[in-house]
Amino acid sequence: MSMPIxxxxxxxxxxxxxxxxxxxxxxxxxxxxxxxxxxATFLLLPLDTFPLYFVQRYLVLDATSMLFVLVINTVFLxxxxxxxxRSRGTQELTMELRQRALWSSLxxxxxxxxxxxxxxxxxxxxxxxxxxxxxxxMLGGKNGAPKAVAWxxxxxxxxxxxxxxxxxxxxxxxxxxxxxxxxxxxxQLAGALTRDKDPWQRLGxxxxxxxxxxxxxxxxxxxxxxxxxxxxxxxxxALLASVQFNISVVALFRVLQAFQGVEPGFVSxxxxxxxxxxxxxxxxxxxxxxxxxxxxxxxCISSSGVIALGLSxxxxxxxxxxxxxxxxxxxxxxxxxxxxxxxxxxxxxxxTTLAGVIRVLPLAGMLxxxxxxxxxxxxxxxxxxxxxxxxxxxxxxxxxxAFTLMCVMLTIxxxxxxxxxxxxxxxxxxxxxxxxxxxxxSIVPKLGFVGLLTMLGTYTPQAVTQLLSAVARSxxxx
Amino acid sequence: xTLTLMLCLLATLVPVFFSRVSAAPVWxxxxxxxxxxxxxxxxxxxxxxxxLAGIEVMLVRALLVPYLLRKAIAxxxxxxHVSLMxxxxxxxxxxxxxxxxxFKFGDGARADVRALTLGxxxxxxxxxxxxxxxxxxxMAQLVALLFMENALALFESLMPEPWPLPVHVSISxxxxxxxxxGSWLVSDPDGTHSDLTPATEERA
Numbered sequence: 253m254s255m256p257i258x259x260x261x262x263x264x265x266x267x268x269x270x271x272x273x274x275x276x277x278x279x280x281x282x283x284x285x286x287x288x289x290x291x292a293t294f295l296l297l298p299l300d301t302f303p304l305y306f307v308q309r310y311l312v313l314d315a316t317s318m319l320f321v322l323v324i325n326t327v328f329l330x331x332x333x334x335x336x337x338r339s340r341g342t343q344e345l346t347m348e349l350r351q352r353a354l355w356s357s358l359x360x361x362x363x364x365x366x367x368x369x370x371x372x373x374x375x376x377x378x379x380x381x382x383x384x385x386x387x388x389x390m391l392g393g394k395n396g397a398p399k400a401v402a403w404x405x406x407x408x409x410x411x412x413x414x415x416x417x418x419x420x421x422x423x424x425x426x427x428x429x430x431x432x433x434x435x436x437x438x439x440q441l442a443g444a445l446t447r448d449k450d451p452w453q454r455l456g457x458x459x460x461x462x463x464x465x466x467x468x469x470x471x472x473x474x475x476x477x478x479x480x481x482x483x484x485x486x487x488x489x490a491l492l493a494s495v496q497f498n499i500s501v502v503a504l505f506r507v508l509q510a511f512q513g514v515e516p517g518f519v520s521x522x523x524x525x526x527x528x529x530x531x532x533x534x535x536x537x538x539x540x541x542x543x544x545x546x547x548x549x550x551x552c553i554s555s556s557g558v559i560a561l562g563l564s565x566x567x568x569x570x571x572x573x574x575x576x577x578x579x580x581x582x583x584x585x586x587x588x589x590x591x592x593x594x595x596x597x598x599x600x601x602x603x604t605t606l607a608g609v610i611r612v613l614p615l616a617g618m619l620x621x622x623x624x625x626x627x628x629x630x631x632x633x634x635x636x637x638x639x640x641x642x643x644x645x646x647x648x649x650x651x652x653x654a655f656t657l658m659c660v661m662l663t664i665x666x667x668x669x670x671x672x673x674x675x676x677x678x679x680x681x682x683x684x685x686x687x688x689x690x691x692x693x694s695i696v697p698k699l700g701f702v703g704l705l706t707m708l709g710t711y712t713p714q715a716v717t718q719l720l721s722a723v724a725r726s727x728x729x730x
Numbered sequence: 731x732t733l734t735l736m737l738c739l740l741a742t743l744v745p746v747f748f749s750r751v752s753a754a755p756v757w758x759x760x761x762x763x764x765x766x767x768x769x770x771x772x773x774x775x776x777x778x779x780x781x782l783a784g785i786e787v788m789l790v791r792a793l794l795v796p797y798l799l800r801k802a803i804a805x806x807x808x809x810x811h812v813s814l815m816x817x818x819x820x821x822x823x824x825x826x827x828x829x830x831x832x833f834k835f836g837d838g839a840r841a842d843v844r845a846l847t848l849g850x851x852x853x854x855x856x857x858x859x860x861x862x863x864x865x866x867x868x869m870a871q872l873v874a875l876l877f878m879e880n881a882l883a884l885f886e887s888l889m890p891e892p893w894p895l896p897v898h899v900s901i902s903x904x905x906x907x908x909x910x911x912g913s914w915l916v917s918d919p920d921g922t923h924s925d926l927t928p929a930t931e932e933r934a
Contacts, residue, residue, distance in 0.1 A: 381903060381904060406912065410879075421848070421852075424889070
């Protein structure tokens with residue numbers, strides 16, 4: 253009757269493992285359902301019916317929230333498939349992935365609500381909540397002290413958001429001194445602003461842009477980003493770079509939408525300054541980096557720089573900026589999840605050890621190469637088109653110095669990235685390894701991202717173009 | 731109102747200048763009690779909304795969070811005696827200058843309650859930044875974050891109408907999450923997730 257203790261001990265872990273067997277497939281099913289719901293909403297609701305308000309006007313569905321809900325849920329679907337494909341490793345890895353899947357699901361739920369939020373303070377609070385979820389998702393990282401890195405990430409995040417909050421305070425004070433009421437409801441925010449030169453309003457705007465810039469990884473508050481992206485598990489890095497980045501972009505867009513026509517010169521100067529500083533820092537760090545995850549992280553900083561520069565130009569570059577942001581979400585996801593596959597084989601982030609990786613992991617290597625070309629702005633990817641549009645926008649705005657500086661920095665980044673990554677892909681291997689098979693499941697999301705990037709760069713469906721244009725118009729584009 | 735604001739200010743300044751980390755939960759409770767009182771008395775008539783918000787501030791900010799923080803501090807014997815801000819003249823000088831600046835920011839010339847509130851909020855935020863900048867101990871940094879979030883909650887009292895309940899709940903959730911996640915991260919600062927074997931350190 254009684255089972256021997258040894259037998260019980262053997263059974264116990266498998267029972268625990270069985271109990272959570274549904275978590276990863278469950279996460280994937282929910283990711284598919286949410287993605288289908290967002291695509292259906294996009295296809296069924298014409299753009300001219302926007303904005304739609306829900307839950308006593310706390311949530312809004314307009315072009316901006318529609319676009320970013322679509323993007324983040326597409327990215328999450330890809331990352332979900334990738335996590336499921338990786339769960340076939342050791343039992344401990346599977347257990348950890350399950351834990352991460354739970355946090356990722358919560359992260360995505362809060363993220364979706366945050367993007368739909370129609371209240372600036374509510375959105376601010378939800379970004380903070382996603383930070384707490386991200387901290388929990390970071391704890392499986394390979395870096396020697398993931399808790400220490402997670403703590404610094406949390407600290408930076410809280411600080412940058414606190415700076416933004418200081419900005420809200422200044423805006424409120426500005427409105428009060430003019431006997432106005434600042435409600436922070438997005439659809440009423442613009443009404444409480446003045447077109448006159450108001451130092452409180454200007455200070456508020458400066459704080460908000462500076463704080464949100466820190467969340468986007470713009471200089472000078474960028475140092476959390478490379479450390480965090482390197483230390484976090486790759487699926488978490490992908491979610492941070494492609495999803496959390498985008499909620500900060502949405503917050504920035506909301507502020508720019510409210511401030512349209514108010515203090516345009518000031519906004520432009522601050523964004524331009526942060527954009528250039530980020531490009532310069534990224535260029536220097538990429539030249540010095542020998543770690544491919546860090547390299548991707550610095551490339552993310554340079555992308556933020558390009559976005560800031562594009563936004564600083566305003567009108568002419570707005571469509572390019574929106575396209576660049578969307579394409580970047582897919583590029584970063586593609587690069588991080590491919591990097592995860594390479595790391596699982598080589599167990600290192602060092603580029604020299606991975607020399608000739610394309611011979612060992614032909615598909616992953618090729619897709620990584622595709623991701624790098626997309627990152628560097630090569631045709632036929634969407635980032636090429638977007639960068640061209642941003643550059644032409646800068647020329648149209650007559651800012652030739654900005655154009656020259658951006659071209660120089662992008663060239664340096666291109667050469668520095670190539671010098672590190674191309675030998676890693678096609679160089680002579682340090683240790684000869686046999687080619688490895690890759691599961692179809694792990695390849696599917698990467699191919700999906702490459703397909704989307706190519707589609708956006710060559711043929712964009714009419715409905716998508718209209719959505720991108722609507723978002724571009726909302727931030728002052730033509 | 732003015733007395734409560736002064737209490738809130740003292741509950742920020744006294745620990746920053748004179749207190750150790752171990753006493754921080756008490757000062758956080760004092761801050762929160764003042765905050766709760768301000769929330770309850772913000773308007774002439776006590777609405778259900780204000781009452782709920784006030785009770786929530788008392789329960790979460792004055793009881794739950796300081797309790798969680800005290801538990802976290804108790805586990806770290808070595809940080810209990812750390813000063814919240816390093817006790818040296820330079821740090822003190824900067825702190826005093828920042829407080830003066832904060833009250834200038836609060837439009838000190840207009841000596842009304844609003845200007846005083848803005849001054850208290852601003853000085854709490856700058857003190858929190860100063861602690862973050864000068865103290866390398868993670869527990870002290872966590873306390874600074876909590877001070878900062880209390881300042882943000884006090885900012886609500888400047889609004890003519892209280893924030894909607896969902897906004898209020900989200901901000902409180904952020905506060906609880908900060909202390910829960912933060913104290914867990916800080917309690918094992920060199921934690922390497924050491925329960926995992928090297929084979930599983932490779933991550934997806």
